[in-house]
Amino acid sequence: AQSVTQPDIHITVSEGASLELRCNYSYGATPYLFWYVQSPGQGLQLLLKYFSGDTLVQGIKGFEAEFKRSQSSFNLRKPSVHWSDAAEYFCAVGAGNTDKLIFGTGTRLQVFP
């Protein structure tokens, strides 16, 4: 069965510091992988997605993620965090022919000035 693990519940970084949010997935075939962001009081917004091809994908707001099949990981990175990046981040995995996504439990990012 598909599953997604986000091992970090809460991360705190200083503004300007680099960021990496971890995501591990379990899926038998090549997965479709996603990162969504939820700002306070808002719905979720798609940051980036991986379907196939280049394992380093670029997203909106300066985020990128790297698919590593050997580690079953899809970690999200940003070289320099802004205060507006404070939000909750969700990793998700989907099968190839459906939009039924399985979401992780989320990582809450706090940014200090």
Next chain:
Amino acid sequence: DVKVTQSSRYLVKRTGEKVFLECVQDMDHENMFWYRQDPGLGLRLIYFSYDVKMKEKGDIPEGYSVSREKKERFSLILESASTNQTSMYLCASSSKTRTGELFFGEGSRLTVL
């Protein structure tokens, strides 16, 4: 600007009441979803629909039903609300041609007393 609109941001209901949560999308999307979001549990899929009058159970359908009479509208129904259904409910839609790119509403926070 594309939009998924959930009719109520905050609701307070009594145990045993029938509750309707309404969701409307203006993107002509085929797929619509209802998720439940709880701290530490992430998003869990309740029901989804790939077409008008069509519905499929997600991972936690017990205690819920849905209705999709028109393409743009997807309703979640709690036949007899219970305190363990106190939660944030998120509606989402997607086009069948863009797998995994879900567009979310801002959520409906339901409290059952």
